[in-house]
Amino acid sequence: MLTGKQKRFLRAEAHSLKGIFQVGKTGVNENMITQIQEALEKRELLKVSVLQNSPEDKDTVSRQLAEGTGAEVVQVIGNTIILYKESVENKQIKLP
Numbered sequence: 001m002l003t004g005k006q007k008r009f010l011r012a013e014a015h016s017l018k019g020i021f022q023v024g025k026t027g028v029n030e031n032m033i034t035q036i037q038e039a040l041e042k043r044e045l046l047k048v049s050v051l052q053n054s055p056e057d058k059d060t061v062s063r064q065l066a067e068g069t070g071a072e073v074v075q076v077i078g079n080t081i082i083l084y085k086e087s088v089e090n091k092q093i094k095l096p
Contacts, residue, residue: 001072002072002074002084002095005096006095006096007074007075009095009096010045010074010082010084010093010095011074011075011082013045013093014045014046014047014074014075014082017045017046017047018047019046019047019048019049019080020039020046020047020048021035021036021039021046021047021048021049022048022049022050022051023048023049023050023051023054023056023061024051024053024054025051025053025054025055027054027055027056027061028056028061028064028065028068030068033064033065033068033069036048036065036068036069036071036083037068037069037070037085040069040071040083040084040085040087041085041087041088041089041090042087042090043087043090043092044084044085044086044087044090044091044092044093045074045082045083045084045093046082046083047080047081047082047083048061048065048080048081048083049079049080049081050079050080050081051079052079058076058079058081059076061081062076062081065081065083066083069083069085070085071083071084071085072084072085
C-alpha cells in the first residue's frame, strides 16, 4: 500500500509520461493485462487511457487492472489511470 507522500511523488513522476495503453470497446481482457504486466516490469509507472466507447467506467477499469496486474492505482484523473508496480529486475524509481 502506498502512502500519501509516495503517491504525490509518483503523480509528479507520471506527469510527463504519455499514455501507452487504451481501454476501448472491448474493455479489459487477459491479453491487455498481460501486456500491462510486462510494461510495468520494464517501466514501473505508466498511464492507461479509458476511451469514451469503453463499456466499463474508469473506476471499474482501474480496479480490474490493479487486481489483474498486482499494481497499485496511484491516481484516476479524467479518463487517465496511473499505475505503479515495483519492478523485480529493472528497479528505476526510488520511493520516498
